[in-house]
Amino acid sequence: MSDEIEVFLTPTIDGIGAVDWDACARSNVDGRAADPFTTYRFLHALEDSGSVGPGTGWHPQYIAARKDGQVIAVAPMFAKSHSQGEYVFDHSWANAYENAGGRYYPKLQIAVPFTPVTGTRLLAREGFEMIGRAALAEGAVSVAAQNQISSLHITFCSTEDREAGTQMGLMARGGQQFHWRNRGYEVFDDFLADLSSRKRKNIRKERATAQGFGGEIVQFTGDDIRPEHWDAFWNFYQDTGARKWGTPYLTRAFFDHVHETMRNDVLLVLALDAGKPVAGALNFIGSDTLFGRYWGCTEHHPCLHFELCYYQAIDYAIAHDLATVEAGAQGEHKLARGYLPTPTHSLHWIADQGFRRAVAEFVAAEQAAVDEEVEVLTAWGPFRKDARDEDHD
Structure with missing residues:
Protein backbone atom coordinates (compact mmCIF):
# COMPACT_ATOMS: atom_id res chain seq x y z
CA MET A 1 0.00 0.00 0.00
CA SER A 2 1.14 3.54 -0.75
CA ASP A 3 1.92 6.04 2.01
CA GLU A 4 0.89 8.93 -0.22
CA ILE A 5 -2.26 10.86 0.65
CA GLU A 6 -4.02 12.99 -1.95
CA VAL A 7 -6.00 16.02 -0.73
CA PHE A 8 -8.64 17.45 -3.04
CA LEU A 9 -11.45 20.03 -3.05
CA THR A 10 -14.93 19.81 -4.50
CA PRO A 11 -17.59 22.56 -4.73
CA THR A 12 -20.42 20.08 -4.12
CA ILE A 13 -20.76 17.41 -1.47
CA ASP A 14 -21.78 14.98 -4.20
CA GLY A 15 -18.18 15.26 -5.40
CA ILE A 16 -17.42 13.05 -2.40
CA GLY A 17 -20.71 11.17 -2.15
CA ALA A 18 -22.98 10.10 0.67
CA VAL A 19 -21.32 6.73 1.37
CA ASP A 20 -17.78 8.04 1.73
CA TRP A 21 -18.86 11.21 3.53
CA ASP A 22 -20.93 9.40 6.15
CA ALA A 23 -18.25 6.74 6.62
CA CYS A 24 -15.87 9.53 7.66
CA ALA A 25 -18.52 11.39 9.66
CA ARG A 26 -19.43 8.19 11.57
CA SER A 27 -22.96 9.31 10.95
CA ASN A 28 -24.83 6.45 12.57
CA VAL A 29 -24.55 5.21 16.14
CA ASP A 30 -27.26 2.73 17.17
CA GLY A 31 -29.37 3.91 14.27
CA ARG A 32 -28.98 7.63 14.96
CA ALA A 33 -26.26 10.10 13.99
CA ALA A 34 -24.07 11.20 16.88
CA ASP A 35 -23.81 14.61 15.21
CA PRO A 36 -26.68 15.25 12.79
CA PHE A 37 -25.03 18.43 11.47
CA THR A 38 -22.04 16.74 9.84
CA THR A 39 -24.10 14.11 8.07
CA TYR A 40 -24.32 14.12 4.29
CA ARG A 41 -28.08 14.67 4.48
CA PHE A 42 -27.81 17.87 6.57
CA LEU A 43 -25.02 19.45 4.53
CA HIS A 44 -26.70 18.39 1.28
CA ALA A 45 -29.93 20.04 2.48
CA LEU A 46 -28.06 23.32 3.02
CA GLU A 47 -26.49 23.12 -0.41
CA ASP A 48 -29.49 21.89 -2.40
CA SER A 49 -31.84 24.42 -0.79
CA GLY A 50 -29.61 27.37 -1.68
CA SER A 51 -28.92 28.18 1.99
CA VAL A 52 -25.23 28.02 1.05
CA GLY A 53 -23.72 28.72 -2.35
CA PRO A 54 -24.08 31.65 -4.76
CA GLY A 55 -25.24 34.87 -3.13
CA THR A 56 -24.90 33.64 0.44
CA GLY A 57 -21.24 34.33 1.20
CA TRP A 58 -20.83 30.63 2.04
CA HIS A 59 -19.20 28.99 -0.98
CA PRO A 60 -18.64 25.23 -0.48
CA GLN A 61 -15.10 23.97 -0.91
CA TYR A 62 -15.42 20.56 0.73
CA ILE A 63 -11.98 19.16 1.45
CA ALA A 64 -11.18 15.45 1.44
CA ALA A 65 -8.16 13.18 1.78
CA ARG A 66 -7.78 10.01 -0.25
CA LYS A 67 -5.34 7.10 0.25
CA ASP A 68 -5.03 4.14 -2.12
CA GLY A 69 -8.21 5.26 -3.85
CA GLN A 70 -10.27 5.38 -0.64
CA VAL A 71 -11.58 8.58 0.93
CA ILE A 72 -10.21 8.54 4.48
CA ALA A 73 -11.16 12.01 5.77
CA VAL A 74 -13.48 14.91 4.91
CA ALA A 75 -14.36 18.35 6.25
CA PRO A 76 -17.11 20.90 5.47
CA MET A 77 -15.01 23.84 4.26
CA PHE A 78 -16.31 27.10 2.82
CA ALA A 79 -14.81 30.18 1.23
CA LYS A 80 -16.36 33.10 3.13
CA SER A 81 -16.85 36.67 1.96
CA HIS A 82 -18.10 37.83 5.39
CA SER A 83 -18.15 36.66 9.02
CA GLN A 84 -21.89 36.15 9.45
CA GLY A 85 -23.52 32.94 10.66
CA GLU A 86 -20.40 31.71 12.49
CA TYR A 87 -20.86 32.65 16.20
CA VAL A 88 -17.10 32.71 16.82
CA PHE A 89 -16.60 36.39 16.25
CA ASP A 90 -13.64 37.70 14.27
CA HIS A 91 -15.10 41.00 13.08
CA SER A 92 -12.52 42.94 15.08
CA TRP A 93 -9.74 40.91 13.43
CA ALA A 94 -11.15 41.68 9.99
CA ASN A 95 -11.45 45.41 10.77
CA ALA A 96 -7.91 45.62 12.14
CA TYR A 97 -6.42 43.73 9.20
CA GLU A 98 -8.22 45.80 6.58
CA ASN A 99 -7.47 49.09 8.39
CA ALA A 100 -3.80 48.12 8.11
CA GLY A 101 -4.19 47.71 4.35
CA GLY A 102 -4.74 43.96 4.19
CA ARG A 103 -7.50 41.96 2.56
CA TYR A 104 -9.21 39.74 5.13
CA TYR A 105 -11.89 38.28 2.84
CA PRO A 106 -12.19 35.77 1.37
CA LYS A 107 -11.21 33.49 4.20
CA LEU A 108 -11.59 29.73 4.64
CA GLN A 109 -13.97 28.34 7.25
CA ILE A 110 -14.28 24.71 8.32
CA ALA A 111 -17.64 24.72 10.07
CA VAL A 112 -21.28 23.77 9.90
CA PRO A 113 -22.95 26.94 8.61
CA PHE A 114 -25.30 28.79 10.98
CA THR A 115 -24.86 26.05 13.58
CA PRO A 116 -22.97 26.89 16.80
CA VAL A 117 -22.82 23.36 18.20
CA THR A 118 -19.73 21.43 19.21
CA GLY A 119 -18.66 18.48 17.09
CA THR A 120 -15.87 16.89 15.13
CA ARG A 121 -14.96 19.04 12.14
CA LEU A 122 -12.00 17.03 10.81
CA LEU A 123 -13.93 13.86 10.01
CA ALA A 124 -11.90 10.69 9.55
CA ARG A 125 -12.81 7.13 8.67
CA GLU A 126 -12.21 4.63 11.49
CA GLY A 127 -8.56 3.62 11.65
CA PHE A 128 -7.39 6.80 9.88
CA GLU A 129 -8.01 9.35 12.62
CA MET A 130 -4.48 10.69 13.08
CA ILE A 131 -3.36 10.78 9.48
CA GLY A 132 -6.79 11.90 8.29
CA ARG A 133 -6.98 14.92 10.62
CA ALA A 134 -3.40 15.87 9.81
CA ALA A 135 -4.01 15.63 6.06
CA LEU A 136 -7.11 17.84 6.24
CA ALA A 137 -5.53 20.50 8.44
CA GLU A 138 -2.31 20.63 6.45
CA GLY A 139 -4.22 20.55 3.19
CA ALA A 140 -6.50 23.43 4.22
CA VAL A 141 -3.53 25.57 5.31
CA SER A 142 -1.79 24.82 1.99
CA VAL A 143 -4.89 25.85 0.03
CA ALA A 144 -5.04 29.12 1.95
CA ALA A 145 -1.32 29.84 1.55
CA GLN A 146 -1.18 28.96 -2.15
CA ASN A 147 -4.18 31.16 -2.91
CA GLN A 148 -2.99 34.07 -0.75
CA ILE A 149 -6.03 33.76 1.51
CA SER A 150 -5.71 35.64 4.80
CA SER A 151 -6.82 32.94 7.20
CA LEU A 152 -8.33 29.57 8.01
CA HIS A 153 -10.80 29.01 10.85
CA ILE A 154 -12.12 25.73 12.29
CA THR A 155 -15.00 26.56 14.60
CA PHE A 156 -16.90 24.67 17.31
CA CYS A 157 -14.51 21.76 16.92
CA SER A 158 -14.02 18.82 19.27
CA THR A 159 -11.26 18.59 21.85
CA GLU A 160 -9.62 15.94 19.63
CA ASP A 161 -9.61 18.39 16.71
CA ARG A 162 -8.22 21.08 18.99
CA GLU A 163 -5.37 18.87 20.17
CA ALA A 164 -4.53 17.74 16.64
CA GLY A 165 -4.65 21.31 15.32
CA THR A 166 -2.45 22.82 18.01
CA GLN A 167 0.14 20.05 17.45
CA MET A 168 0.29 21.22 13.83
CA GLY A 169 0.75 24.86 14.81
CA LEU A 170 -2.80 26.18 14.55
CA MET A 171 -3.87 28.75 17.13
CA ALA A 172 -6.48 27.58 19.65
CA ARG A 173 -9.23 29.90 20.85
CA GLY A 174 -11.68 29.19 23.65
CA GLY A 175 -15.25 30.23 24.23
CA GLN A 176 -18.22 29.09 26.27
CA GLN A 177 -21.85 28.13 25.89
CA PHE A 178 -24.54 26.92 28.27
CA HIS A 179 -25.32 23.18 28.25
CA TRP A 180 -27.60 21.05 30.40
CA ARG A 181 -26.26 17.75 31.76
CA ASN A 182 -28.36 14.71 32.60
CA ALA A 323 -26.76 12.98 28.24
CA THR A 324 -26.79 16.63 27.15
CA VAL A 325 -28.91 19.47 25.86
CA GLU A 326 -27.03 22.15 23.93
CA ALA A 327 -29.15 25.28 23.86
CA GLY A 328 -27.21 27.25 21.25
CA ALA A 329 -24.96 30.28 21.42
CA GLN A 330 -24.79 32.87 24.19
CA GLY A 331 -27.51 33.63 26.71
CA GLU A 332 -26.61 33.93 30.39
CA HIS A 333 -30.35 33.69 31.16
CA LYS A 334 -29.93 29.94 30.54
CA LEU A 335 -27.84 29.65 33.72
CA ALA A 336 -30.82 30.11 36.04
CA ARG A 337 -32.60 27.34 34.14
CA GLY A 338 -30.02 24.65 34.76
CA TYR A 339 -27.72 25.17 31.77
CA LEU A 340 -24.11 25.52 32.94
CA PRO A 341 -21.13 27.19 31.21
CA THR A 342 -19.24 24.74 29.02
CA PRO A 343 -15.99 25.40 27.11
CA THR A 344 -16.04 25.54 23.31
CA HIS A 345 -13.05 25.40 20.96
CA SER A 346 -11.90 26.80 17.66
CA LEU A 347 -8.67 26.75 15.64
CA HIS A 348 -7.17 29.52 13.54
CA TRP A 349 -4.36 30.00 11.05
CA ILE A 350 -3.31 33.52 10.05
CA ALA A 351 -1.08 33.98 7.01
CA ASP A 352 0.58 37.27 7.96
CA GLN A 353 3.15 36.66 10.72
CA GLY A 354 2.84 40.09 12.33
CA PHE A 355 -0.94 39.93 12.41
CA ARG A 356 -0.72 36.35 13.69
CA ARG A 357 1.31 37.52 16.70
CA ALA A 358 -1.21 40.29 17.45
CA VAL A 359 -4.13 37.86 17.24
CA ALA A 360 -2.29 35.38 19.48
CA GLU A 361 -1.89 38.06 22.16
CA PHE A 362 -5.59 38.91 21.88
CA VAL A 363 -6.61 35.25 22.13
CA ALA A 364 -4.43 34.68 25.21
CA ALA A 365 -5.99 37.63 27.03
CA GLU A 366 -9.46 36.60 25.91
CA GLN A 367 -8.92 33.03 27.16
CA ALA A 368 -8.04 34.26 30.65
CA ALA A 369 -11.28 36.26 30.73
CA VAL A 370 -13.32 33.31 29.45
CA ASP A 371 -11.84 30.97 32.06
CA GLU A 372 -12.63 33.43 34.83
CA GLU A 373 -16.18 33.91 33.56
CA VAL A 374 -16.81 30.16 33.42
CA GLU A 375 -15.55 29.77 36.99
CA VAL A 376 -17.67 32.64 38.32
CA LEU A 377 -20.83 31.62 36.47
CA THR A 378 -20.49 28.01 37.58
CA ALA A 379 -20.14 29.10 41.20
CA TRP A 380 -23.25 31.27 40.85
CA GLY A 381 -25.20 28.55 39.09
CA PRO A 382 -28.64 27.33 40.21
CA PHE A 383 -27.52 24.00 41.68
CA ARG A 384 -27.29 23.26 45.38
CA LYS A 385 -23.68 23.23 46.55
CA ASP A 386 -23.70 19.51 47.32
CA ALA A 387 -25.20 18.84 43.86
CA ARG A 388 -22.46 20.94 42.21
CA ASP A 389 -19.80 19.06 44.14
CA GLU A 390 -21.07 15.74 42.75
CA ASP A 391 -19.80 16.81 39.31
CA HIS A 392 -16.27 17.04 40.67
CA ASP A 393 -16.11 13.78 42.67
Whole structure:
Protein backbone atom coordinates (compact mmCIF):
# COMPACT_ATOMS: atom_id res chain seq x y z
CA MET A 1 0.00 0.00 0.00
CA SER A 2 1.14 3.54 -0.75
CA ASP A 3 1.92 6.04 2.01
CA GLU A 4 0.89 8.93 -0.22
CA ILE A 5 -2.26 10.86 0.65
CA GLU A 6 -4.02 12.99 -1.95
CA VAL A 7 -6.00 16.02 -0.73
CA PHE A 8 -8.64 17.45 -3.04
CA LEU A 9 -11.45 20.03 -3.05
CA THR A 10 -14.93 19.81 -4.50
CA PRO A 11 -17.59 22.56 -4.73
CA THR A 12 -20.42 20.08 -4.12
CA ILE A 13 -20.76 17.41 -1.47
CA ASP A 14 -21.78 14.98 -4.20
CA GLY A 15 -18.18 15.26 -5.40
CA ILE A 16 -17.42 13.05 -2.40
CA GLY A 17 -20.71 11.17 -2.15
CA ALA A 18 -22.98 10.10 0.67
CA VAL A 19 -21.32 6.73 1.37
CA ASP A 20 -17.78 8.04 1.73
CA TRP A 21 -18.86 11.21 3.53
CA ASP A 22 -20.93 9.40 6.15
CA ALA A 23 -18.25 6.74 6.62
CA CYS A 24 -15.87 9.53 7.66
CA ALA A 25 -18.52 11.39 9.66
CA ARG A 26 -19.43 8.19 11.57
CA SER A 27 -22.96 9.31 10.95
CA ASN A 28 -24.83 6.45 12.57
CA VAL A 29 -24.55 5.21 16.14
CA ASP A 30 -27.26 2.73 17.17
CA GLY A 31 -29.37 3.91 14.27
CA ARG A 32 -28.98 7.63 14.96
CA ALA A 33 -26.26 10.10 13.99
CA ALA A 34 -24.07 11.20 16.88
CA ASP A 35 -23.81 14.61 15.21
CA PRO A 36 -26.68 15.25 12.79
CA PHE A 37 -25.03 18.43 11.47
CA THR A 38 -22.04 16.74 9.84
CA THR A 39 -24.10 14.11 8.07
CA TYR A 40 -24.32 14.12 4.29
CA ARG A 41 -28.08 14.67 4.48
CA PHE A 42 -27.81 17.87 6.57
CA LEU A 43 -25.02 19.45 4.53
CA HIS A 44 -26.70 18.39 1.28
CA ALA A 45 -29.93 20.04 2.48
CA LEU A 46 -28.06 23.32 3.02
CA GLU A 47 -26.49 23.12 -0.41
CA ASP A 48 -29.49 21.89 -2.40
CA SER A 49 -31.84 24.42 -0.79
CA GLY A 50 -29.61 27.37 -1.68
CA SER A 51 -28.92 28.18 1.99
CA VAL A 52 -25.23 28.02 1.05
CA GLY A 53 -23.72 28.72 -2.35
CA PRO A 54 -24.08 31.65 -4.76
CA GLY A 55 -25.24 34.87 -3.13
CA THR A 56 -24.90 33.64 0.44
CA GLY A 57 -21.24 34.33 1.20
CA TRP A 58 -20.83 30.63 2.04
CA HIS A 59 -19.20 28.99 -0.98
CA PRO A 60 -18.64 25.23 -0.48
CA GLN A 61 -15.10 23.97 -0.91
CA TYR A 62 -15.42 20.56 0.73
CA ILE A 63 -11.98 19.16 1.45
CA ALA A 64 -11.18 15.45 1.44
CA ALA A 65 -8.16 13.18 1.78
CA ARG A 66 -7.78 10.01 -0.25
CA LYS A 67 -5.34 7.10 0.25
CA ASP A 68 -5.03 4.14 -2.12
CA GLY A 69 -8.21 5.26 -3.85
CA GLN A 70 -10.27 5.38 -0.64
CA VAL A 71 -11.58 8.58 0.93
CA ILE A 72 -10.21 8.54 4.48
CA ALA A 73 -11.16 12.01 5.77
CA VAL A 74 -13.48 14.91 4.91
CA ALA A 75 -14.36 18.35 6.25
CA PRO A 76 -17.11 20.90 5.47
CA MET A 77 -15.01 23.84 4.26
CA PHE A 78 -16.31 27.10 2.82
CA ALA A 79 -14.81 30.18 1.23
CA LYS A 80 -16.36 33.10 3.13
CA SER A 81 -16.85 36.67 1.96
CA HIS A 82 -18.10 37.83 5.39
CA SER A 83 -18.15 36.66 9.02
CA GLN A 84 -21.89 36.15 9.45
CA GLY A 85 -23.52 32.94 10.66
CA GLU A 86 -20.40 31.71 12.49
CA TYR A 87 -20.86 32.65 16.20
CA VAL A 88 -17.10 32.71 16.82
CA PHE A 89 -16.60 36.39 16.25
CA ASP A 90 -13.64 37.70 14.27
CA HIS A 91 -15.10 41.00 13.08
CA SER A 92 -12.52 42.94 15.08
CA TRP A 93 -9.74 40.91 13.43
CA ALA A 94 -11.15 41.68 9.99
CA ASN A 95 -11.45 45.41 10.77
CA ALA A 96 -7.91 45.62 12.14
CA TYR A 97 -6.42 43.73 9.20
CA GLU A 98 -8.22 45.80 6.58
CA ASN A 99 -7.47 49.09 8.39
CA ALA A 100 -3.80 48.12 8.11
CA GLY A 101 -4.19 47.71 4.35
CA GLY A 102 -4.74 43.96 4.19
CA ARG A 103 -7.50 41.96 2.56
CA TYR A 104 -9.21 39.74 5.13
CA TYR A 105 -11.89 38.28 2.84
CA PRO A 106 -12.19 35.77 1.37
CA LYS A 107 -11.21 33.49 4.20
CA LEU A 108 -11.59 29.73 4.64
CA GLN A 109 -13.97 28.34 7.25
CA ILE A 110 -14.28 24.71 8.32
CA ALA A 111 -17.64 24.72 10.07
CA VAL A 112 -21.28 23.77 9.90
CA PRO A 113 -22.95 26.94 8.61
CA PHE A 114 -25.30 28.79 10.98
CA THR A 115 -24.86 26.05 13.58
CA PRO A 116 -22.97 26.89 16.80
CA VAL A 117 -22.82 23.36 18.20
CA THR A 118 -19.73 21.43 19.21
CA GLY A 119 -18.66 18.48 17.09
CA THR A 120 -15.87 16.89 15.13
CA ARG A 121 -14.96 19.04 12.14
CA LEU A 122 -12.00 17.03 10.81
CA LEU A 123 -13.93 13.86 10.01
CA ALA A 124 -11.90 10.69 9.55
CA ARG A 125 -12.81 7.13 8.67
CA GLU A 126 -12.21 4.63 11.49
CA GLY A 127 -8.56 3.62 11.65
CA PHE A 128 -7.39 6.80 9.88
CA GLU A 129 -8.01 9.35 12.62
CA MET A 130 -4.48 10.69 13.08
CA ILE A 131 -3.36 10.78 9.48
CA GLY A 132 -6.79 11.90 8.29
CA ARG A 133 -6.98 14.92 10.62
CA ALA A 134 -3.40 15.87 9.81
CA ALA A 135 -4.01 15.63 6.06
CA LEU A 136 -7.11 17.84 6.24
CA ALA A 137 -5.53 20.50 8.44
CA GLU A 138 -2.31 20.63 6.45
CA GLY A 139 -4.22 20.55 3.19
CA ALA A 140 -6.50 23.43 4.22
CA VAL A 141 -3.53 25.57 5.31
CA SER A 142 -1.79 24.82 1.99
CA VAL A 143 -4.89 25.85 0.03
CA ALA A 144 -5.04 29.12 1.95
CA ALA A 145 -1.32 29.84 1.55
CA GLN A 146 -1.18 28.96 -2.15
CA ASN A 147 -4.18 31.16 -2.91
CA GLN A 148 -2.99 34.07 -0.75
CA ILE A 149 -6.03 33.76 1.51
CA SER A 150 -5.71 35.64 4.80
CA SER A 151 -6.82 32.94 7.20
CA LEU A 152 -8.33 29.57 8.01
CA HIS A 153 -10.80 29.01 10.85
CA ILE A 154 -12.12 25.73 12.29
CA THR A 155 -15.00 26.56 14.60
CA PHE A 156 -16.90 24.67 17.31
CA CYS A 157 -14.51 21.76 16.92
CA SER A 158 -14.02 18.82 19.27
CA THR A 159 -11.26 18.59 21.85
CA GLU A 160 -9.62 15.94 19.63
CA ASP A 161 -9.61 18.39 16.71
CA ARG A 162 -8.22 21.08 18.99
CA GLU A 163 -5.37 18.87 20.17
CA ALA A 164 -4.53 17.74 16.64
CA GLY A 165 -4.65 21.31 15.32
CA THR A 166 -2.45 22.82 18.01
CA GLN A 167 0.14 20.05 17.45
CA MET A 168 0.29 21.22 13.83
CA GLY A 169 0.75 24.86 14.81
CA LEU A 170 -2.80 26.18 14.55
CA MET A 171 -3.87 28.75 17.13
CA ALA A 172 -6.48 27.58 19.65
CA ARG A 173 -9.23 29.90 20.85
CA GLY A 174 -11.68 29.19 23.65
CA GLY A 175 -15.25 30.23 24.23
CA GLN A 176 -18.22 29.09 26.27
CA GLN A 177 -21.85 28.13 25.89
CA PHE A 178 -24.54 26.92 28.27
CA HIS A 179 -25.32 23.18 28.25
CA TRP A 180 -27.60 21.05 30.40
CA ARG A 181 -26.26 17.75 31.76
CA ASN A 182 -28.36 14.71 32.60
CA ARG A 183 -27.26 13.26 35.94
CA GLY A 184 -29.33 10.13 35.54
CA TYR A 185 -32.66 11.85 36.16
CA GLU A 186 -35.80 9.79 35.71
CA VAL A 187 -38.26 12.70 35.73
CA PHE A 188 -38.07 16.50 35.61
CA ASP A 189 -38.64 16.76 39.36
CA ASP A 190 -35.40 14.83 39.92
CA PHE A 191 -33.59 17.62 38.11
CA LEU A 192 -35.42 20.25 40.15
CA ALA A 193 -34.35 18.50 43.35
CA ASP A 194 -30.72 19.31 42.49
CA LEU A 195 -31.44 23.05 42.36
CA SER A 196 -31.49 25.61 45.11
CA SER A 197 -34.94 26.22 46.59
CA ARG A 198 -35.31 29.66 45.01
CA LYS A 199 -34.39 28.45 41.50
CA ARG A 200 -36.61 25.42 41.85
CA LYS A 201 -39.61 27.57 42.76
CA ASN A 202 -38.89 29.99 39.93
CA ILE A 203 -38.78 27.22 37.30
CA ARG A 204 -42.03 25.70 38.58
CA LYS A 205 -43.64 29.14 38.39
CA GLU A 206 -42.35 29.72 34.85
CA ARG A 207 -43.58 26.33 33.68
CA ALA A 208 -47.02 26.89 35.19
CA THR A 209 -47.24 30.33 33.58
CA ALA A 210 -46.19 29.04 30.17
CA GLN A 211 -48.39 25.97 30.23
CA GLY A 212 -51.35 28.12 31.21
CA PHE A 213 -51.12 30.27 28.07
CA GLY A 214 -54.51 29.06 26.90
CA GLY A 215 -53.58 26.25 24.53
CA GLU A 216 -51.45 23.10 24.51
CA ILE A 217 -47.77 22.33 24.03
CA VAL A 218 -47.01 19.32 21.84
CA GLN A 219 -43.78 17.58 20.82
CA PHE A 220 -43.61 16.30 17.23
CA THR A 221 -40.98 14.11 15.59
CA GLY A 222 -40.74 11.80 12.60
CA ASP A 223 -43.92 11.19 10.62
CA ASP A 224 -45.97 13.15 13.16
CA ILE A 225 -44.49 16.35 11.70
CA ARG A 226 -46.80 17.57 8.94
CA PRO A 227 -46.26 20.12 6.15
CA GLU A 228 -48.43 22.69 7.92
CA HIS A 229 -46.14 22.47 10.94
CA TRP A 230 -43.20 23.48 8.76
CA ASP A 231 -45.25 26.31 7.23
CA ALA A 232 -45.89 27.64 10.73
CA PHE A 233 -42.31 27.22 11.84
CA TRP A 234 -41.04 29.00 8.74
CA ASN A 235 -43.07 32.04 9.81
CA PHE A 236 -41.55 31.82 13.30
CA TYR A 237 -38.05 31.47 11.89
CA GLN A 238 -38.46 34.42 9.52
CA ASP A 239 -39.60 36.67 12.35
CA THR A 240 -36.71 35.69 14.63
CA GLY A 241 -34.17 35.82 11.80
CA ALA A 242 -35.28 39.27 10.69
CA ARG A 243 -34.91 40.61 14.24
CA LYS A 244 -31.55 38.95 14.96
CA TRP A 245 -29.70 38.90 11.64
CA GLY A 246 -31.66 41.14 9.28
CA THR A 247 -32.11 38.35 6.75
CA PRO A 248 -32.80 34.73 7.72
CA TYR A 249 -29.92 32.43 6.80
CA LEU A 250 -31.94 29.37 5.81
CA THR A 251 -34.34 29.17 2.88
CA ARG A 252 -37.85 27.72 3.04
CA ALA A 253 -36.67 24.83 0.87
CA PHE A 254 -34.18 23.81 3.55
CA PHE A 255 -36.98 22.78 5.88
CA ASP A 256 -38.60 20.73 3.12
CA HIS A 257 -35.30 18.88 2.63
CA VAL A 258 -35.03 18.29 6.37
CA HIS A 259 -38.53 16.86 6.42
CA GLU A 260 -37.72 14.56 3.53
CA THR A 261 -34.43 13.17 4.83
CA MET A 262 -34.12 14.08 8.53
CA ARG A 263 -37.56 14.21 10.15
CA ASN A 264 -36.61 11.33 12.46
CA ASP A 265 -33.69 13.49 13.64
CA VAL A 266 -35.94 16.42 14.49
CA LEU A 267 -37.91 17.38 17.59
CA LEU A 268 -40.36 20.17 16.83
CA VAL A 269 -42.07 21.64 19.91
CA LEU A 270 -45.16 23.70 19.10
CA ALA A 271 -47.53 25.77 21.21
CA LEU A 272 -51.00 25.33 19.73
CA ASP A 273 -53.93 27.66 20.36
CA ALA A 274 -57.14 26.02 19.17
CA GLY A 275 -54.93 23.79 16.98
CA LYS A 276 -53.08 26.75 15.43
CA PRO A 277 -49.32 27.00 16.07
CA VAL A 278 -48.44 30.30 17.75
CA ALA A 279 -44.86 29.50 18.81
CA GLY A 280 -42.30 26.79 18.19
CA ALA A 281 -38.80 25.51 18.87
CA LEU A 282 -36.76 23.32 16.52
CA ASN A 283 -34.29 20.78 17.89
CA PHE A 284 -32.08 18.17 16.25
CA ILE A 285 -31.59 14.82 17.96
CA GLY A 286 -28.16 13.22 18.26
CA SER A 287 -27.33 9.83 19.75
CA ASP A 288 -26.60 11.36 23.17
CA THR A 289 -27.40 15.07 22.76
CA LEU A 290 -30.42 17.20 21.95
CA PHE A 291 -29.40 20.30 20.02
CA GLY A 292 -31.67 23.31 20.37
CA ARG A 293 -31.51 25.41 17.20
CA TYR A 294 -34.32 27.86 16.41
CA TRP A 295 -37.28 29.47 18.13
CA GLY A 296 -39.98 31.87 17.06
CA CYS A 297 -43.55 32.98 17.70
CA THR A 298 -46.43 34.99 16.26
CA GLU A 299 -47.97 35.69 19.67
CA HIS A 300 -46.19 36.69 22.86
CA HIS A 301 -47.02 34.72 26.00
CA PRO A 302 -45.04 35.04 29.24
CA CYS A 303 -42.38 32.34 29.80
CA LEU A 304 -43.36 30.42 26.65
CA HIS A 305 -39.85 30.85 25.23
CA PHE A 306 -38.30 29.24 28.33
CA GLU A 307 -40.79 26.38 28.26
CA LEU A 308 -40.46 25.51 24.57
CA CYS A 309 -36.70 26.00 24.26
CA TYR A 310 -35.32 24.85 27.61
CA TYR A 311 -37.77 22.90 29.76
CA GLN A 312 -39.36 20.85 26.98
CA ALA A 313 -35.83 20.00 25.80
CA ILE A 314 -34.93 18.78 29.28
CA ASP A 315 -38.16 16.74 29.41
CA TYR A 316 -37.26 15.07 26.12
CA ALA A 317 -33.65 14.40 27.13
CA ILE A 318 -34.72 12.78 30.39
CA ALA A 319 -37.41 10.67 28.71
CA HIS A 320 -34.97 9.46 26.03
CA ASP A 321 -31.89 9.09 28.25
CA LEU A 322 -29.86 11.73 26.44
CA ALA A 323 -26.76 12.98 28.24
CA THR A 324 -26.79 16.63 27.15
CA VAL A 325 -28.91 19.47 25.86
CA GLU A 326 -27.03 22.15 23.93
CA ALA A 327 -29.15 25.28 23.86
CA GLY A 328 -27.21 27.25 21.25
CA ALA A 329 -24.96 30.28 21.42
CA GLN A 330 -24.79 32.87 24.19
CA GLY A 331 -27.51 33.63 26.71
CA GLU A 332 -26.61 33.93 30.39
CA HIS A 333 -30.35 33.69 31.16
CA LYS A 334 -29.93 29.94 30.54
CA LEU A 335 -27.84 29.65 33.72
CA ALA A 336 -30.82 30.11 36.04
CA ARG A 337 -32.60 27.34 34.14
CA GLY A 338 -30.02 24.65 34.76
CA TYR A 339 -27.72 25.17 31.77
CA LEU A 340 -24.11 25.52 32.94
CA PRO A 341 -21.13 27.19 31.21
CA THR A 342 -19.24 24.74 29.02
CA PRO A 343 -15.99 25.40 27.11
CA THR A 344 -16.04 25.54 23.31
CA HIS A 345 -13.05 25.40 20.96
CA SER A 346 -11.90 26.80 17.66
CA LEU A 347 -8.67 26.75 15.64
CA HIS A 348 -7.17 29.52 13.54
CA TRP A 349 -4.36 30.00 11.05
CA ILE A 350 -3.31 33.52 10.05
CA ALA A 351 -1.08 33.98 7.01
CA ASP A 352 0.58 37.27 7.96
CA GLN A 353 3.15 36.66 10.72
CA GLY A 354 2.84 40.09 12.33
CA PHE A 355 -0.94 39.93 12.41
CA ARG A 356 -0.72 36.35 13.69
CA ARG A 357 1.31 37.52 16.70
CA ALA A 358 -1.21 40.29 17.45
CA VAL A 359 -4.13 37.86 17.24
CA ALA A 360 -2.29 35.38 19.48
CA GLU A 361 -1.89 38.06 22.16
CA PHE A 362 -5.59 38.91 21.88
CA VAL A 363 -6.61 35.25 22.13
CA ALA A 364 -4.43 34.68 25.21
CA ALA A 365 -5.99 37.63 27.03
CA GLU A 366 -9.46 36.60 25.91
CA GLN A 367 -8.92 33.03 27.16
CA ALA A 368 -8.04 34.26 30.65
CA ALA A 369 -11.28 36.26 30.73
CA VAL A 370 -13.32 33.31 29.45
CA ASP A 371 -11.84 30.97 32.06
CA GLU A 372 -12.63 33.43 34.83
CA GLU A 373 -16.18 33.91 33.56
CA VAL A 374 -16.81 30.16 33.42
CA GLU A 375 -15.55 29.77 36.99
CA VAL A 376 -17.67 32.64 38.32
CA LEU A 377 -20.83 31.62 36.47
CA THR A 378 -20.49 28.01 37.58
CA ALA A 379 -20.14 29.10 41.20
CA TRP A 380 -23.25 31.27 40.85
CA GLY A 381 -25.20 28.55 39.09
CA PRO A 382 -28.64 27.33 40.21
CA PHE A 383 -27.52 24.00 41.68
CA ARG A 384 -27.29 23.26 45.38
CA LYS A 385 -23.68 23.23 46.55
CA ASP A 386 -23.70 19.51 47.32
CA ALA A 387 -25.20 18.84 43.86
CA ARG A 388 -22.46 20.94 42.21
CA ASP A 389 -19.80 19.06 44.14
CA GLU A 390 -21.07 15.74 42.75
CA ASP A 391 -19.80 16.81 39.31
CA HIS A 392 -16.27 17.04 40.67
CA ASP A 393 -16.11 13.78 42.67
